[in-house]
Amino acid sequence: MKTVVGFGDYMLRLNPEGYLKFFQADNFVINYTGAEGNVLTSLSYMGVPTQLVTKLPKNDIAECAVGNLKRFGVGVEHIAFGGDRIGLFYAEKGASQRPSKIVYDRKYSSFSTCEAEDFDWDKIFDGAGYFHFTGITPALGGNLPEICLEACKKAKSKGILISCDLNYRKNLWTREQAKETMEKLLEYVDVLIANEEDAADVLDIHATDTDIISGKLSREGYIEVAQKISKKYNIGRVAITLRKSISASDNDWSALLYQDGTPYFSKEYHIHIVDRVGGGDSFGAGLIYAIANGLSPQDTIEFAAAASCLKQTIELDVNLSKPADIFALVGGDGSGRVQR
Amino acid sequence: MKTVVGFGDYMLRLNPEGYLKFFQADNFVINYTGAEGNVLTSLSYMGVPTQLVTKLPKNDIAECAVGNLKRFGVGVEHIAFGGDRIGLFYAEKGASQRPSKIVYDRKYSSFSTCEAEDFDWDKIFDGAGYFHFTGITPALGGNLPEICLEACKKAKSKGILISCDLNYRKNLWTREQAKETMEKLLEYVDVLIANEEDAADVLDIHATDTDIISGKLSREGYIEVAQKISKKYNIGRVAITLRKSISASDNDWSALLYQDGTPYFSKEYHIHIVDRVGGGDSFGAGLIYAIANGLSPQDTIEFAAAASCLKQTIELDVNLSKPADIFALVGGDGSGRVQR
Amino acid sequence: MKTVVGFGDYMLRLNPEGYLKFFQADNFVINYTGAEGNVLTSLSYMGVPTQLVTKLPKNDIAECAVGNLKRFGVGVEHIAFGGDRIGLFYAEKGASQRPSKIVYDRKYSSFSTCEAEDFDWDKIFDGAGYFHFTGITPALGGNLPEICLEACKKAKSKGILISCDLNYRKNLWTREQAKETMEKLLEYVDVLIANEEDAADVLDIHATDTDIISGKLSREGYIEVAQKISKKYNIGRVAITLRKSISASDNDWSALLYQDGTPYFSKEYHIHIVDRVGGGDSFGAGLIYAIANGLSPQDTIEFAAAASCLKQTIELDVNLSKPADIFALVGGDGSGRVQR
Amino acid sequence: MKTVVGFGDYMLRLNPEGYLKFFQADNFVINYTGAEGNVLTSLSYMGVPTQLVTKLPKNDIAECAVGNLKRFGVGVEHIAFGGDRIGLFYAEKGASQRPSKIVYDRKYSSFSTCEAEDFDWDKIFDGAGYFHFTGITPALGGNLPEICLEACKKAKSKGILISCDLNYRKNLWTREQAKETMEKLLEYVDVLIANEEDAADVLDIHATDTDIISGKLSREGYIEVAQKISKKYNIGRVAITLRKSISASDNDWSALLYQDGTPYFSKEYHIHIVDRVGGGDSFGAGLIYAIANGLSPQDTIEFAAAASCLKQTIELDVNLSKPADIFALVGGDGSGRVQR
Amino acid sequence: MKTVVGFGDYMLRLNPEGYLKFFQADNFVINYTGAEGNVLTSLSYMGVPTQLVTKLPKNDIAECAVGNLKRFGVGVEHIAFGGDRIGLFYAEKGASQRPSKIVYDRKYSSFSTCEAEDFDWDKIFDGAGYFHFTGITPALGGNLPEICLEACKKAKSKGILISCDLNYRKNLWTREQAKETMEKLLEYVDVLIANEEDAADVLDIHATDTDIISGKLSREGYIEVAQKISKKYNIGRVAITLRKSISASDNDWSALLYQDGTPYFSKEYHIHIVDRVGGGDSFGAGLIYAIANGLSPQDTIEFAAAASCLKQTIELDVNLSKPADIFALVGGDGSGRVQR
């Protein structure tokens, strides 16, 4: 498989142990994370060559972040160094009716203040096959929308497959800002990933008959949304994750791939959640893996859904599942029997 | 809101980590707790001024207990110091069919051997609006039944609203002792809290048509019990929590408020339990908060039930929920989605 | 109750904390375990005299293993010392769709290289009433099949009740090897324990109408299998555990005892799993306890099923349940209410 | 004792456990700290009323910081809320020849971007007796030098004793900036604290005969420096801490107070370091406590030196020593015998 | 070696991790301890048969205490069960100039309220060779002075060697009470252990020329004290431990045995302290081991001193040293080189 290049911020995640709330915590568990970084670490763990393009400060904490990437095998040769700080956020895990809570402190990060000269896209994309970014990257502002556009153009010119996860974050930009910026970038995107809210929030695309009270779309509604996106932005593959949050502890999870005019739904999994953070990123990684390995559309969405189901049974942000584990779940073994 | 005064023992709680049994534990997690203290720390966390009246020994462990109260903002100016020891108990958390287990070592605590002179109720109630105690306080014996009665009389004379949680503990006193003592105190009580067993155990009040086999009351049965209590003891508000223990891991939880002759039931929550200890105390805190803030009876019982639902998704004894969190659950968002 | 003698390897179990995967672990929780050792520690915790016959190296880690046995009260007077190493395995706990995973490193253990002279069966069985071993012991190879046979003959000659748990492990030997060896040993066995797969794997005994697709037997199918085993090998009591793995987090659990031509089914428990490892061993311990205490066949299978249900709500391998806890669950209290 | 008011940033400190380096850490121990906050928490622990004036963001992490202050009893009524973030730093503890290392991430903190309107000094100083700040506060830039000056003027006008610890931090400002700003503030200072380097770095004051090679001053050199500072800035009390760093694990520690033209040296302690961070702050707290309690100059410097000696035998930043503990060490009991 | 019987309270010890103070602790490390119990666990670890005679409540915490004794191999057959509670204490470890601190909560323990009928000394001493108790046992009051006397008489009548460690605890009784009670018991004692203060505190025996200022005895002074004790109470062996507390982190440690009119001094060890609690108990265990194994007086005191030196390099209360480890240190290898 050719190298997958990701472009995004890479951060320190600090969370209390288990289900402790911030007010009860005496320690923070250290983890390094980022939407694009998580896609790459998951892919690397599956044996795929990857490169993360980001910017980090020159200090010991950033060295730990880089060490984490290297441990998974993610290439770090194109990381720029400089700026003030590594972005970070504090995450407290919810349970049952209590939601998880995230306190962001990512403003002023080295990545958010990066400059065009920090990255040599010609060299970065040399020999690469895939480019992945999420809506968070341009949302960080500064020069990032322009740099992101430059990267897309360069990737397109080299015949690289471009995937994008809309990943709308309302605390980073407004819907209007998101729509304006993302529409420029979508021109270059081959594979678009969205969850049930992103399409409406960012692209203002809605199903005709949405049940306005519950906000839940029917299967037909999701197909309609995917179809509209595909058509309007001329995107070959549109993938939508479908999460039913019964509670913070129990979710139903499935996904839809709309490809070449045909919708493909995955199985639905009832997940007893261990850690749902990173679920979307593992879906992206599964999707890229499946596409790159030439799976059929139905197999592709099954693989991506199963991959992200397994992620949510694993602590922290990275999907520590091998292709064999994922294929086993696709094949039907979700019984959780002991593997000896 | 005016100050809420609580009167009760404050103890050290020691529990093994996670689901470990005592025989497996190498460490105890340290926590400080007490039925009335928990009501106050929950209220303080919601921004309400509070004062805990108790007695603790003069040593470093009691200093830690006081530090915990101060951290939440509970007033500690009226705590008496002296006596032999801080009461303590060991708690092991159950799961599924395995019940939680508590080993008490609270005998001879400084509070249980306090004297009338330890507390200056006139000064304590100066400027206060609410007085809360539970049946555990008089159950500790010694001078406590008399001191508790003195406090009630003084509070009543100052127009302070008095709330009491029956909280029957069979290892502290007999039903007969409890009935005799509590009936004297109930004369002064404005808001009475009970769970499904307390009314029968302490007050010998039963529903006419209880299903004797299962011991479970129907909704009508609960209303009847509340009505009888309200009438017999002339108590304006009677609140009953309704717990259905499916297992140590899964409970259904709701509550009833009987006020001015009308019953108000809350929604029922299916809770995946993180820690059920302190559930009743958080209900009391929610009830006092709602009453003090002038919520309608229906809103009051919804607020108290949602507050105590959230508590049970939180480790240890205190409900670390803000009013906004509770109102959100009352408003219907129990989906546990991540708050960014 | 007379002494229960067990014969098997005793190992070091290393597992990451909580639900962490190996790749995330910075620490291993230390535990000592073995199929027969777990039966004995469970029995000792219930107050039964026991003796573990095994072989361990002369080093500090083996001393810790012995200390663990002694802590429970298991007799260690007949343990042989020598050889290269204590066997060990690494265990990672699954959740929801993710299976638990075990990495074995038990080859070359002192026990697997033991010799006949290491054990003086005449002395070992002096005053004993019960002898328990599992299929793992002969599966370890070397001199073990012969030593095991010798032990069975000696036990039989002394009128000791012999129980055996088939416990087939495909990574230790083939089905053919297992069948050949186990059939020789079954000649001496009075109580045989098997799970749903062992009978087919080791003894090649199948129900007539098994649903081949799902692999699940009906109640009738289990009865038929037990009956065939009982008849073919002339075994008075055949016990089968029935696990329905809904996921790694949720299992249904019950058991069947086929005794004197009559099948007895236990209640079925829906278990929210804390740790399922050791479930089978705790079933064996419960069975031996019940038989030794003269319970009726129905009470026996209820006791064994309830014992092993409780084990699965407890961390690690040993069932830290007292007979009173187990009888309480048999009696119907699975509500998990707090025991004060 | 009258209230001690402190003015400075209050931060999150994250450090690996024990002697682990950043690259080895999987967890960070959480602590809240700041030069002025540490002085106040130490004083509060000794029973002195205090108030911390600072600015923090409106989020859960800042709530934890405030909870920490409240636990010690530090007044938090004058804390302003707003701005982007709580400052933080990462600290790794050294040992023997390996130095401790601090990675700062305090830029853009809410405090560093505070405005004059955030603080009502008239109200803050109402009833106060002491005002303490360090050179770090103006070093943070923005409006802080002016606000600090305003606070000094107001304090002076109310007859409040002003103490200042030079605390030069070369990564926050240059020597020139420090000198210019601090000289304006020193006009109002009654008690100045400095370590051996601050006087040279910030005030450009040197002893005549410094051994240029070793950089170590003789006792006479220190007296000369103190005398010059006292004279030039007309400061009644100048206190200098004298640390001899033998290694990260072993330090000799003593102090000098120059008061009314007379030098007073404390005893020297050979400290086996547990955590040296916060040593200077605990010295400041000891000094203020001693002055406020009317100790003689010799007793004052002995108390401050002993207090800060004890701090360095305690983990983290706050001196958890009671006056009785400190007086015991002053009185000569440094033998570390068990207190029963 | 014949069985060593010990008689004393066995308690729960709770201490913060590492050097944390109580006010910083979120967890307590669990340990079970007692002066006589520690002597026995140390002896059991060296392979000596032992029996602890004590009384504990019937609860899960006491079961853990008993499990700890069994793990070491200490006999628990003569432990009585009943009473209210297990005694406990909280211990915070000092460092450098900061002393360790113990907060006792042992009042009302089951042992302190035991009765003569709880123990059948005739049966207890059957086959025993040694009886050990400390001054703490009678100091606990109630029936203990009488029961202790009864035990001594019975032991003496059976020719059992009786050893006693004075172990004066000023918070349990006065010097006068101690002297009166202990003198009655010393009549039966063959081996007396004391530290430098006990002789003066309990027996009012002093050296002629003590340096009153420093309180330190010369070697001659110690010999004189031992001689006086030996003569006055007709005790064949008097052993005194000599601790020089340089700080809580560094101690010099040696010991004197006065036997048959001749003094024998051990080597002196400079110890970098890991945990000094239990140092005296490990000295007692070493002394009993050496005497029972017929070592010469010089070898006996060297063995006991080396044993207790090693204990102080080990966490918690028990000396986890084998005779070979101790003989190696006696033989001169204190270099701490790695043992592979």
Place this chain on the structure above:
Amino acid sequence: MKTVVGFGDYMLRLNPEGYLKFFQADNFVINYTGAEGNVLTSLSYMGVPTQLVTKLPKNDIAECAVGNLKRFGVGVEHIAFGGDRIGLFYAEKGASQRPSKIVYDRKYSSFSTCEAEDFDWDKIFDGAGYFHFTGITPALGGNLPEICLEACKKAKSKGILISCDLNYRKNLWTREQAKETMEKLLEYVDVLIANEEDAADVLDIHATDTDIISGKLSREGYIEVAQKISKKYNIGRVAITLRKSISASDNDWSALLYQDGTPYFSKEYHIHIVDRVGGGDSFGAGLIYAIANGLSPQDTIEFAAAASCLKQTIELDVNLSKPADIFALVGGDGSGRVQR
């Protein structure tokens, strides 16, 4: 700098936390280590390209070991996979008079059973500049002495500098075996590292006037030994580390480099030990770094000694020191002052 290739076993190290003994441990800290691997991880951390040649089993634990190497940046492309198990050892840290203790379980490791075909030396050494191995590699037996010889020949033929650390382990082979094998390999060695005992144990080379009683060589003695080795085996650089073990907590540490007939001694460091394991490996890494960077002989030995001094102030096996940290210590700053 050119790539440094190392050849040796890579193992799992399990140790109790802090100073706990095995018998007290409930957890093992996980670490991956090996004499050659430690040299490479230290070098990688200093920015040097490296490759570890070893063999590991195909399982999840080996994957963690490889992940650890990758995190540091060590090349893993030439690791062979197969065989039964990863070698492991248990390590308990000593203190003061108590020695550290290691229990090995490395027999039957995949590496110890490797075959010549597992490694393609031609490819491995392509572009490499340095080859490092220790005496442990041939000591593991099997095909390793021959494979090691083959590697040396190939390296020599490519002009690669070969360094070897004698590292005699008496539990792996006898002195005679070691001498016979090592002498064949020394023929190819350019840089030999030994500690004070290795020369005598392996090569039977002694100083003329050794003080036989103390076993300590004088400076002249060390020079004589180095000279003899250099001459006899025609080795250009002989480096000897000089450890004075005062206790497990305090060591003096220095080193000698004998090059081209001239002895160069480093400074001596008094180290307060955090973890001495890996001290020799970090010395090797420092030596290779210094030689490769063209430092003078005196600067080389100072760099290597300072590097290994710093390692011993760091937990676990790898020297997490940057060249700048090491040069700072060489330059004289061993005061351990805080680096801000």
